[in-house]
Each structure stands twice: as structure tokens, then as C-alpha cells.
Amino acid sequence: MDIKKFTRSYRFNLYGITVLLFAVIIFPFLVPSNYIISTFILIGLYGIVCTGLVVLMGHAGQISLGHAAFYGIGAYSSAIVSGKFDFPPLAGVLTGILIACIVALLIGIPSFKLKEHYLALATLGFGVIVFTFLKEWTSLTGGLNGFFGIPPFEVAGFSFTTDRSFYFLVWAVLAFGLWFANNLIHSRTGRALKSIHGSESAAESIGINLMTSKLKALIISAVFASVAGSLYAHYISFINPQLFEVMTSIVFLIMVVIGGSSSLWGGLAGAIIYVWLVELLKDWVPLLGFSTGGEFEIVFFGVLLVVLLIFKPEGLMGSWKERKSLFSPQKKKVQDKKGAAL
Amino acid sequence: MINVHNLSVNHGHLKIIKEISFSVGKGEIVSIVGANGAGKSTLLGGIAGIYPPASGSIRMEDEELAMKNSVAIVCKGITLVPERRQIFDGLTVEDNLILGSYHRYSKEKKQCLQDLEMVYDYFPKLATMKSRLGGLLSGGEQQMLAIGRGLMAKPKLLMLDEPSLGLAPLIVRDIMNILVQLRNETGTSILLVEQNIKAALSISDRGFVLERGSIVLEGEAESLLQNQSVRDAYLGTSPSLQK
Amino acid sequence: MKKWVWLFVMALVLFTISACSDSSSGEGDEIIIGGIFSASGPAAPLGKGEMDTVKMLVDKVNEDGGIDGKKIKLISYDDKSDQNEAVLSMKKLIEQEKVHAVIGGTISGNTLAMIPLAEKSEIPFISLAASKQIHNPDDKSSRKWVFKTAQGDDVVIPKVLQYLKDEGLTKIAWLNVANAYGTSGHTEFAAMAKEFGIEAVVEEEFEATVTDAKAMLTRVKKEKPQAVVVWGTAQESAVITKNIRQIGIDVPIINSHGIGTKQFIELAGAEAEGIIFPIGRLLVADQLSDDDKQKEKLLTYQKDYEAEFNAPPSTFGGHSWDAFYLLLEAIKKANGTDPEKVRDALEKDTGGFVGISGVFNINEKDHNGLSKDSLVMVKIKDGGWVINE
Amino acid sequence: MNLLEIKNLSKDFGGVHAVQDVSFTIKQESITALIGPNGAGKTTVFNMITGVFPPSDGTIILDTKKISNKKPHQIAKEGITRTFQNLQLFADMTVIENIMAGMHLLTKTGVWKAGLRLTSAKREEQYIYDKSMEWLKKLNLEQEAYLPAGTLSYGKQRLVEIGRAVITQPKLILLDEPMAGLNHNESAKLADLLLDMKKEGNTFLLVEHDMEIVMRVADHIVVLDHGVKIAEGTPDEIQQNASVIAAYLGSEVTV
């Protein structure tokens, strides 16, 4: 057995990934509806945030209820840098990344002494504080009146104004993010994170510094969220602080949990399920005879969420992974070998 | 009175107790001794319904208890005084004791209060610190409290998991004496798990030596105490005990 | 586990089918109107009435035989007060349902996020939200397709300032709720107060979830204002109003048009007495003189709404009434649903339209068309409303 | 030569003396066993050496360097690693990943290089992989390399844990009850492995209850009871020691 087989066991299966990429690329040409493409743009953006969260939650085992803050930091950095000071959009994205890194560092150092529920609450509090700044720093952010007039994303003179072009941009970033995250979690750093998740004391016993490892994971996920936030701002062109409230953090967490944080694909899967479910309920709930308003959609969504998590507490991809992922067929062979060995 | 037959208990896929059979008669004190990791606590947990047995039977007065949960087993008259005492450290001594009779308190409150006095008779020291928090007691006092709490359940079989753990020898002796007195006065059967062979066997009628989840030696307490192989089992002087 | 994969795929297929199916099969036979309201979420007290009103009106028009024999089909979504849902709903209405016009956007934020879509797709869009940015943006971006039926703060604030000036209350305390409604009112107030010679001696914010603001009001009390202006919607304004009285500030209280519901009077109880606020004529329709142009329409709307929903209509419902009938008017004038023609008709041919919120004079420069005359100052008296002019 | 020197080590927990004034030394390339009845303070000594908590008093010196009061990961860096009484394997990771994680201190690829899969990262990954595979072969686990570690038999999980500790190339390896849960055959094999590894130059400190194994593998035995060192010596000496016998069998003779 050599390393090629080992790396193949986690690297994307060439066949599967080609089909997937092909599907992603031809999709907007098959479905000419901007509405559906928009849902997929949102899925892509959420997918980016959630992939970062998967690295943080599924691999480093740290929960975050404050990721909307990083999303918001990205969005407002882009808005202010390119909308207010007329720098190129790319500069806004980079500013967002920089600020997100610094903030992640500042919040991470004290927070990571905490565990589980306490960590969840600390990140929640952090989210509220960032939200308050976005809301109250009116001279810069426009406050609750919102910030409008954010220019479309532009790189090398090409401006992403149509839904379709933006779709490709977002999914390209997502693909890069997935690739990067996949490389990372199967590297020295990724193993360190996973081992912290497995057992903190054992990880320390082999010389892994818990704090720096957790910080790395937080910074990576913050950067992912910030980039997605920047792209969102350029896409939607109007943002207001309420978009980055606690509820948004909770929505991100919902996506990761229903998708399953133990698989790299969990974040994307969760984003797909969440966005579709919300959209589908809009069509389906009235068919059941309830047409008063959105309250039934909320009730149905809540019930589905609870039922899903009672039966699949690890999330959909989490249980999928047990069956050996579609995207890494090598594991199946190993399975056979195990049968032979016994 | 209690018959354990071919009992196996697993932790995950790890077989801790392997088809053990033994019995404890009425009014008998039986010791199970063995080194750490032999599976003594798991055995008691299996009987008390904390760890559901993988197979085998536990019969008490012709009633099968092997698949019952811990609450049902307490009601049937088997009480475990757990390792490291496990008292409710934020509750007072008296509350700890009263909770010991939880499963019958609402039905026979009067009887329970009488039993409380009985426990205080056995452990006069506890009577002097009724309203002190359990967590503030010394190790020996906590052990007495734990045993007293066990007695409040009015058990037919009292199981004790390492009552001597971490206690000074003199206190160990006191506790062992109380156990004997208890058996003599109430006829309660006692199943004692100990690392401290001498203390345990000196008050027991019979004993077993448990090793790696199996009984490797059994007999009258006196004879076990004299047995060279018991000593070997603890100090590893000879490999003869290995099956 | 395979089941899940299959369910997943099935959901995908169903979704694609349901999403891609062209539901507007009867093109030409129907007038398709899209509606996007915040019927749940924080803005629900506003959006619910708007949605109900439009639904009621559509049924009514259809029962009466529609417009020129064409039935109206309403496709309405609840955006749950969420911007992303609003944007997706807008896209769905335009792309999937091929609506001829859209009514909606209960709150300003959602409306502002939807505007670029309406502009790009060239679909008439009548907003029900208040912000000035909707029809008259600071950055002068295009608003060709966007109209608005709510009195913006640029209309309401001068009404209030005029009132203050007339009463000689020049040193006032300004309190607004900390959300888009409150802050946009504040922005407008700050910009115009000087013109009227009004000075805010203290300016404060309060949360929409406020339960007790006496702490903040102690500061207000210290400044000894001649009047207090409270800018919020029913629930939080009621709390503030009560607190103002309880803490012993005995000066006139002026509220915003957001409190025009019975709930406010119930919530504020005895302390509601004497409160003055600007509002459309709907609330005081029965007190209007018979020669008032709006009176008949107001009473009909009130009667119909109460018959249907067993509750009095709100001024917010009135905004969607106006939007709906303005649109019908324009469609009639345009002889069809061609978006370009409907838009032009809205802009040019609806002059003098009498609605619930007031008399609209929409023109090329002003896509709202309401003046401060569309408002009256109303006083709460004996648990009811009386005109205070 | 002394590798580790423990001087007058004490630990109090809120007035309870868990360990009192314990001193002993560990020689290079030796196996030292720390024994004693339950609650004697062995685990506390372990935890102080590995930095889980600082000693209340006393010093720990590794290779002339004072290491008391350092954090666990720093102590690992100094060259002490350990296994755990209740297996602390990374159960969701495959066997080889567990071993590879052990190479953490010996490698240095950072986030960027790894994420972007630069050549240097690939090269280092190859090195880690080869080295780990080599170890798996030595431990006779190469068949199980790609199985999640949690699915292995208990005995094999023990081996993986020891392999993970040894691959860090530590100066000293602390084994906390390595034989617990193993059957007779498995523990005999593990004992052989320990002796082999000792010959290769590794040093072990061992807490173990299986006296037969202790007597077989240990060069030197330290006996604790009630937090105090009651005896020290070769296996033969310990077996004859009266206070050890008393402590183990329970006796009213206080030491």
C-alpha cells in the first residue's frame, strides 16, 4: 500500500467530481430561471460559510453561534471599502478577510478556554456585540437605514452583473474553498484539529497546542464567512445590520447540523436542504390548505428540523459517511480487505 | 437467596465479566476480591441494573432480575453502595439518608423515619452531624453515610463496592465491624467487593477471587486468606494462577 | 440510508418540476399580480393586514367579473421579514410566475433590496414601505419602475413639525425605536427640524422589545422638554408612552403614525389619553365631513374588512388597498398588462386618485404623490380617536 | 544515566494530600513501574509529570531541565509522551491517521502550504506516511491501516495508542495501565513488545495492576500507598518487602 492509495482515499474521486463539476457548470444553462439560479447563488454563499464552520465544528469540535458576525464583517468591509471609498471590490474582500482574522484572534483566545454550551454562549454574545456595532456606528455603516449602492463585484475589468456570471463566481469560490478545506483537513493541521476533537488530553500528549490549533480553525472559518459576506454584499447591493443578527448565526448552525459536520460536504448539503426546504415549503404548505401566511411554514420547518435531528442527530451527510462516501470509493475496498483479514 | 448464573457484562464490545456464577445465602457475607481492573465494579453494576447484562441470569427468591432496570432492582431489595461513596455532597446528611428510602418513602413514611433512627444507632457519629452537608464530611464519615443510605433502602442484599478505598486502616476496621454487626442483627446478606483482601475476608463467610472477569478461586474466607496463590495473584510472584 | 439519497433526489426533481413549470399558462386571460408581504417575523403586525387586504380585494374584484372580463390572479408570498426571502420571492414572481406587477415590501429594507430586481426586469413595483430612499434615493439611482403608497417620513415629519410649530412647542424630546422605521424617522427629523425652528433637547433610542424604559426616560425628564415625540409602532410606543406618564413627564406626547391601531390604546390604557399623532384619514373616517373625497371609500373599506376578518383595518392595510387600486386603475388606463404601458399609466394617468392613505398625485418627479395634507393630526380621547385640527 | 528525576513531589487537593514527598529517578533505556493499591496517587504522579496539573511542591527534572509547571503540549515537546488508562484514541480517525498525528511535533507544514497542496507539503506528507506505515508494520497493524481506529479490537487499539506515543520519538513514554482490558495472550505480547522497544533505546514509566507483567518487564519498581512512597527496588526486592505486602493485602499495620 502506498501513499497514492492513501491520498486517493480522501481526495475527490475523479469520476464523481467531474460529474459534479459538469452538473454545476451546465446547470445555469439548463435552468434559465434567474430565480432558481439565485437560490443556488445563496446556496453557494451559505455553502462557503458552512464549509468553514464544518472545519471548525466537525474537525476542531468547537461550536460557534456567532458566525453571522464574520459574515457581516465581510459584507460591511466590502460595502464600505468599495461602496463608500470607491476602491475596487477585491480590496473590500481583502479588507474583510483581514478584519475577520484579527477579530477571530481577539475573540478566539479568551473563548477557547470555554467548552460546549459556554463556548456557544460566548460566541453568541460576540455576535450580538458585532451586530450592535454595525447598528450603532451609523457614520460608517449607515446604521439601521441600511447601506445601499454597493457596486457589483468586479475583477480584472470583468463585472459580475448577471445572476449567471455571479453564480459561476460563487461556485468557483466554493469549489476552491472545498478543495482547500479538504486538503487542509487531511494534512498535519487537519489531523491536529481532528485529534483535538477526538481527545484533548491525548492531543496534548503528542505535542499539539490546543489553543493555536483551535485558533487556526476559527480563523479559517472566519475567513470563509467573511469572503461569503463580501460576495453577498456585492450580489445583493443593499445590506442592513439585521441581516447579520443572531438569527443568521443560528441559521448557519442549523445548516451545518442538518448537513452533518463530520463530513466536508455537510455544510453544502445543509445549505442546499435549508434553502430548498424554505422555498419548497412556500409552495407546498399552501397546498395543504393553509394559506394564511408564513406561520405554517415556520411551524412545518420547526417540526421537520426537530424530527430530522431526532432521527439523524449526526446530520444527513454524517450518516451518509458511515456508508462510505460517494466521493471516496477507495474506502469500500478497504472494507473488503477488512473482511478478508478477519 | 441470590443466584447469579453465567452472567456476562460488556462495556461496548469489551467483555468485562465472563460467565460468572455464584450465590449468596441469607445472612451471609460474601467477598469478591481481586486487583484493579478485574471487573469487580462492573459485576456489581451488572447486578444492580446499571450495566445491562449481556447474558446470564440473576435470580432472587425465584424472580428473574437480569433484565430489570436499576429502579426495579432497588425495589426488589438489592442495594448497591457504590465505589467512592457517591454521596449527594450538596445535601445534608439526613437528606442523603432519607433519599436512600426514596422508593418506599411515600408509602411508609413512618417506617422510614424509624429506620433513620436505626441508621443513627449504627452510626452514632452521623447522628451528631445530621444537618451538615455531605460533601463536608471526612472520607470515613462519607463511607458511613453511603452505607447508611444504602441501609435506608431496606435491602435484603447489600452490595458494597470497595468501602475501604482511601480510608485509614483503623476506620476500615470500624466499618467492617459495623457490617458484621449489621448482618448479625438484621440478617441482611452482604456482598462485598474489595481490594483490601485481609479486611474483607476477615469478616466474610465465603470469598471469590476475580481476575480478568472470571472467578479463579473460591472457598471459605479463612482458607482463602491462608492461600499462597491469593498472595501471588496480588504480587505476581508466580504465574500459576493464570489459566 | 439509500432511502435518504432517494428522498433527496426526489425532492430535487420535484423542486425542479414545480419550480420550472410555467404556472402562468393562461397568459392573456388573467392579470397576474405578485404580492410580497411580511406576514410573519418582526414586521408581521404591519404585513399581515396588507396581505389580507389585497387578498380580500382580489376576491372582490373577481366576483364582480374582473377587469374587462379578465380575472385577477394573486400570487402572494410571506417574506417572513427576511431580506433574502424577499429577494428570492421577487425573482420567483418575475421569472417563474411571470407576474405583470408586484405589490409589496412591507418594510423598507426588504423593499430596497427588491428594487434593483424590479428595475432590471422592468416590472412595475408598488412598495408599501415608508422610507424616502424608495422613491427618492440619496444616490439618485434609477427608480423608474418603483412607486410607493405609504406616506414617507418626508411627508409625515413635516406634518408633525408643523403641528409642533403651531402649538409653540419648540424644545422637544425625540425618542425613536431602534429599527429601520425609527431611525429613518429620526434621520428625516434631524434634517428638517431647523426649518421649523424646532430643537431636540434630547434624542434617544429604545429597543423594539422594550419592557421598561423608565431608566432612559429619567434622562429625558431632566432636560425638561416642552413635548415628547415617540417614533415607533404600537407595542413599544405603548410601553414608552405609559412610562412617560408614569415617571411624571406631563407634557404633550406626539406619537408616529405607527400607532394607529386599537391595540395601542389597549396597551397604553389610561395613559393613551391625549396622545396626538399624524395618520391617514382611515382611523377617523366617520368623523370626516361628508364632502371629504375619501370618506366613502374609507367607510367601505372599513366595512368590508371588518366583515371579512372581524377586526378593524389598519392604515398599513390601507397602503396595500391604494397600491392595488392604483394598479387596477393603471391597467384599465393602459388597456392591458404591458408593463411599460402600465408603468406610464401609473406615472401619468392616475392623477387625483382618491385612496385610503390620501389623494395621490403621482408624477414623473414624485412616485409617491402624497402630500402632508393626506394626514390629519388625531388625538386619543376616551379610548377613541378624534380629529385634532 | 538518569533520564528523569523526581524530587520531593507533593500534591494537595483542597487539603487532601494526594501525593506527599515522593522522589524517584528513572534511568535511560529502562522500564520503571509505579504500583500501589487503588487511590495510592499513581495517576496524580502521572498527571504532574505530563503537566495536566502543576505539583504543589517539588520538582521534576528531565535531562537536567526542570519541566515542572509546564503545559502538557510543552512537556510533549520536551520529550515526554503518554498513553491513557481509558484509551484516548482518536476514534473517528483511521489507524494510520492516528499514527500520523503522532508525527505532529516532527513536522511543520502550515495551513497555507497544506491547504494549497504545495510540493513541500506533499513531500512532507509522503515522509509522514512512510514513517507511519513503517511503524504500523512493526506493530503488525498494516492490514488495519485504513479502518477507523474505534472499530479495532481493544488490544489493537492499545497498540495503536502506544504506536502513536512512540512515533513522536520521545525520551520517555508514560504508560497508564497498558494491560487493562487485554486478555492474557494480548498482554503477554504487549509485554514482549515493550521489552523489544526498550532494547531499541526507549524508556518507559509504567503504571500497572497486572503484577505478573510488572514483575516480568520492570527493571525498577516504585510502590506508592496513600500518596507516600513505601518501597522501591527490583521486582525481587519488592516481592519480599513486608510493607508492600501489607499495603496490597490490607493489614492493620500502618506504615
Place this chain on the structure above:
Amino acid sequence: MESLSQLMQLLFSGLTIGSIYALIAIGFVITYNITGVLNFAQGEFAMLGALLTISLSSAGLPLYLAVILAILIVMLVGGFFERAAIYPARKSSVATLIIITIGISFVFRGAAIFIWGTQPHSLTPFSGNSPIRIFEAVLLPQSLWAVGISLAALAGMYYFFNKTYTGKAVTACVMNRFAAQLMGIKPEKMSFLSISLSAGLGALAGIIIAPISGASYQMGLMLGMKAFIAAVIGGLTNAPAAVLGAFLIGIIEAFSEGYLSSGYKDAVSFAVLLLVLFFMPNGLFSKKSGKRV
């Protein structure tokens, strides 16, 4: 004099809102300790209690009956919620449990819109509305009710947990689940009991605050959040400390609103939360427990 009256006023405001937080916070603490679940739906019980009382009393029931009935109904709902959602998922990860309780809060909120609509509702104060003046500061009868009831509830809780037999069993279950099982105490029964109990407390909080602020379907979220902070500041394991935490948060809020700006009110209380978490993770009032290491 003026500054004194302002101080008093702030104190009154802080105590009033603090007592509301306290009731919900006790519920958090009870639920968390018995089931290990941080219940994000806790605030919704307050909403349900308030709206139910309003409906019942407007249906003609006398206020006290409406209150009792509403609390009982909410306790039932809480118990059902425990059986249906918490118990089956009790072994899941923290994140999953958090999301489950959030899902439940969606259900409660959606159902409330359906039943009570989106408009706020009002409840008449328990006893009049004429303010009492102390040093120029104003105290409302309802505030007295709020503080009084929450102190009474606290005393009730104290009595229940320390003087009644069932209460002691619940306490025992919190302290040492394993030993409690050995005594024949069923943890599942205790979990059911504790969630019903905290649901009842939440309902009570909602009912008290309804005459002050009105009640609507969305009132639960922020109340829940603040009570969270209070509970965490108190250490999450100790009900009296949570009550102190609640009053502290109420007072801090009142003062930051009175002296700073109310826009930062939420941020200030969350900042306090962070400070406490970072520097005193066991809570501000962590007393030395009898526990030994």
C-alpha cells in the same frame, strides 16, 4: 436630589425587569442541570403563558383562575415538549440539542401567530395602575407584583428543592445522577418534572410582564436571551445565583440605558456575559461547594 431620584428610578426599573429574567433563568438552571440541555425555547414559555392568560381572561375567567390555568397548560406543553423532543435526543451533541430547542421555538412562535395573530395584546395590571412615588421616583404596583412574585417563586423553589421530598430527589439527581439511580430515583421522571416546572416558571414570568409591556408572539426571544445571560452569570448550576445574576443584569441594563444609550443595552449585557465567561467561567457567585476534587 434629582440624581438620587434618577438612581432610585433606575434601580426600580432594574429590579422589575430583573425579576422577570430571574423567573426564566431559574427555569434554565433547572432544565440545564437535570437534562444537560440549554433550552433555547425557554423564553417561548413566557410568551405562551402571557398570551394564554390574556385569552382566558378575555374569555371571561377571573384573572387568578386564568393565570393558574395558563400556567398549568404551559406546564403540560413543556412536559410534552420534553417527551417529544428532548428525551429522544438526549444523547445527541451540544450543537444538535441547541438546534432542536431552536426548532421547537420556531414551532411555538409559528403556532402563536396562528392562534393569536401578529398584533400585540394587553393585560390589565393585577392591581391598579396608580404609581407610588418614592423620592420622586416612580414605582408601579405591577413592579411590586413582579418582584414579589419572583421572590415568592424563588422561595417556593427553595422550599420545593430543600424541604419537600420530591424536590430533594430532583436535587439529588442533579448532584449525582448515578447515585440517584441507585436509590431508585428515575432520572427520566425527574427530567419531565423539571422541564414542566421551568415551563411553569417561564409562563409566570410572561404573565407578570404582560401588563407592563404587552404580549406578542415574538416576546419570548429576547426575554429568553437575557435570562440566559443571567443564568450563565450565576454559573448555570445554582438557582439562587441565577436569580442574583438576573437582578444584576436587570440593573446593569437599566443603568446603561439611563446613563449611556439604550442602543448599547443588549451589547452591554452580552459584554458582561463575555467578561464573566472569560474571567469567572464558574459564574460570579460561585461559592465553594462541598465537592472535593
